[in-house]
Amino acid sequence: MGVRVGERAGAALSWLTSMEWEAPGILLHAEPFGEGDALASVLTEAQGRHRGLARGGASRRQAALWQPGNLLHLRWLGRLADQLGSFSGELIHTGAAPVLDEPLLLAMLSAACAVAEGALPERAPHPRVFAGLLRLIAELPRGAAMLAAQVRWEATLLAELGYGLDLSCCALSGARDGLAFVSPRSGRAVSEAAAGVWRARLLPLPGFLLDEEAPAGPADWRDGLRLTGHFLARDAFGQQHRPLPLARLSLYQRVAESTKE
């Protein structure tokens, strides 16, 4: 009898103590905690955005590992599911190092990580957002052309959070062709022909959001960032009474300034 009770208690205890998972994850943010540890926030496919203590994460040995944008093989372990828990990680792909010397690419990486960190709720899986961010970071070294992919990823993130843009047809006329604007209130597309006197109030819709193959330049990237930035600020961050992250604002500013040159 005593053995059975012990077994049951052991089983219950093992359930309590087996709070762990292993998965690839993208590091979004790590801030020093104590002398050598770091509080890390990662994005994984199945666990969503997840925080944990990376022991030694701020130490000289591990500082290169816990950099935003790095893809890590993570192991999270906590005594209870709702505890902060702790991470250990191994590098799979370095997303940060290839772009450190490129101001625009570094700004893109920082902005993407900051948006994911600020907009996504904790421990809610968003596989499409994870897959999109993974692809974006992997292809960042291709250069400024990846700004279109970044805007598309932000649109995906908005859709996943329930604030998706409706770019299927014109909100006013129902037309499917000639879509050139988005209503800043409804997030629905408006055609060039139907824009009329409201044109100045509408947000320009860059062609690459309708057709991935459409050619795009700095002005299109700027318009795209302005478009998703408006809805991120109003909905994803506004609902939390938080401003758009500084890194995202800096990216828009950098791209907008490049269109003036």
Place this chain on the structure above:
Amino acid sequence: MGGPEIERLIAELARLPGFGPRAARRAALRLLRQPQARLMPLIAALRDAADAVRPCARCGNLDSVDPCTLCADPRRDQGLVCVVEGVGDLWALERAGVHHGLYHVLGGTLSALSGVGPEDLNAAPLLARVAAGEVREVILALPATVDGATTAHWLTDRLRPHGIAISRVAHGMPMGGALDALDDGTLAAALRARQAV
């Protein structure tokens, strides 16, 4: 265990880097056992440092004179300024004895997510020195991290209009480093920064 004074001493020591409660207890015990030889000199040193040491208004270094002894040294190249994140980095470069110019201590790096913005950095005195035409070259010796690189780009954008030379320390192979022990990012940086021999 002891009186509240001992507990307070241990608590204060435990707040220091490298100390935990256990090390703090050992240190406190050593100090209290030899008050004349250990405790009183430490008290005097702490009091003197607290009274005298201030950040240099020009470069941000810690010293008991302002401008600091490095800024005031006429043998140093006054037109060459090395920008570092903290005083610890300045001390590391001075230990190595490889930089014969001046320094500027930023006091941190930009971090959007940690809420560190440009206004939190000690950058204004550096920009003022450059604007006054005192500087010929700025060497950015900031950490090879996302925050360090972001800060370096931010500073570069502000320094470039002044037409001075701007360089940064190289990233790559450390002395005595074996290739198979390096992380992927360092290897990539080392290959990108390869030099003709």
